[in-house]
Amino acid sequence: xxxxxxxxxxxxxxxxAATAAPSMHNAQPWAFRFHxxxxxxxxxxxxxxxxxxxxxxxxxxxxxxxxALFNLRAAAAHNDFHTRTKVLPDPADPxxxxxxxxxxxxxxxxxxxxxxxxxxxxxxxxxxxxDKEIPADLQALLKEAAxxxxxxxxxADEWHAETVLSLVQDAxxxxxxxxxxxxDMERWTRPGSDSPGxxxxxxxxxxxxxxxxxxxxxxxxxxxxxxRPVADRGSDTFEDIPxxxxxxxxxxxxxxxxxxxxxxxxxxxxxTGHGLATSLTSHALEWPDLRQLVxxxxxxxxxxxxxxxxxxxxxxxxxxRRPVHEVLEVD
Numbered sequence: 001x002x003x004x005x006x007x008x009x010x011x012x013x014x015x016x017a018a019t020a021a022p023s024m025h026n027a028q029p030w031a032f033r034f035h036x037x038x039x040x041x042x043x044x045x046x047x048x049x050x051x052x053x054x055x056x057x058x059x060x061x062x063x064x065x066x067x068a069l070f071n072l073r074a075a076a077a078h079n080d081f082h083t084r085t086k087v088l089p090d091p092a093d094p095x096x097x098x099x100x101x102x103x104x105x106x107x108x109x110x111x112x113x114x115x116x117x118x119x120x121x122x123x124x125x126x127x128x129x130x131d132k133e134i135p136a137d138l139q140a141l142l143k144e145a146a147x148x149x150x151x152x153x154x155x156a157d158e159w160h161a162e163t164v165l166s167l168v169q170d171a172x173x174x175x176x177x178x179x180x181x182x183x184d185m186e187r188w189t190r191p192g193s194d195s196p197g198x199x200x201x202x203x204x205x206x207x208x209x210x211x212x213x214x215x216x217x218x219x220x221x222x223x224x225x226x227x228r229p230v231a232d233r234g235s236d237t238f239e240d241i242p243x244x245x246x247x248x249x250x251x252x253x254x255x256x257x258x259x260x261x262x263x264x265x266x267x268x269x270x271x272t273g274h275g276l277a278t279s280l281t282s283h284a285l286e287w288p289d290l291r292q293l294v295x296x297x298x299x300x301x302x303x304x305x306x307x308x309x310x311x312x313x314x315x316x317x318x319x320x321r322r323p324v325h326e327v328l329e330v331d
Contacts, residue, residue, distance in 0.1 A: 066261015
């Protein structure tokens with residue numbers, strides 16, 4: 001069936017918002033299909049965009065696709081649609097991660113619609129943040145945002161933050177002893193793209209988004225330049241006691257990863273709307289034994305899926321996105 005202009009434009013607008021989601025190394029491991037007859041989106045994994053060295057079980061892929069799924073839901077609510085979502089609806093089709101059916105008869109979720117404006121404002125910041133505390137009431141709102149999506153957000157106290165930072169350093173040291181660990185990062189970084197719009201790639205981490213080298217401080221910011229020289233990049237002092245929040249779930253299966261990805265994006269959008277700069281770090285979580293040590297043993301969180309760095313500071317630049325026609329099919 002040929003798509004009518006209104007259907008095509010609606011699907012395009014919603015997927016444009018969906019693809020603004022964060023993903024590991026900005027690989028954008030998603031694909032979408034919109035069925036006109038049932039007004040249903042399929043959210044699918046793109047197996048060509050996996051990370052065999054650093055994400056062999058595809059947990060990070062599910063997190064990124066879960067974040068895109070949340071953006072799709074928020075964009076639908078902004079466009080006055082109620083959504084009915086099913087995750088992993090077909091065991092025989094593991095690349096089909098979720099279906100989202102649009103319903104214009106039921107009213108949209110106002111809380112979802114309110115987050116739409118932050119979708120294109122949220123950008124990962126690899127800049128230093130200030131030492132200003134995040135107010136307790138805002139922390140409570142962010143925790144509730146994660147809970148609404150079936151996940152848990154835990155703000156690390158000082159001793160726990162130090163533990164997490166030491167595990168990140170451990171992961172960095174291990175990586176230097178195993179050159180193969182850099183293959184995924186090298187595939188998805190774009191040296192030479194020193195300003196927005198430069199270079200042909202519509203994915204990956206461009207040079208202009210690397211941020212400064214860390215001259216001092218303990219903030220967990222991955223150096224995407226690696227051992228490659230970057231002209232005029234500069235260095236800066238980062239915070240010594242970064243504000244870290246751990247996002248996790250009780251169980252550790254693909255459905256939990258998708259819930260965690262939606263929770264992650266809900267938290268990031270709410271944080272952005274409240275003036276926080278945000279970044280993500282999964283470095284210590286990429287080693288199974290270190291990942292077990294990242295969790296707070298006194299909490300009920302069974303498995304940590306992402307560490308968020310939140311604070312007050314400059315927002316990061318926008319990073320490239322693939323054209324919608326490359327990721328969306330309409331039938």
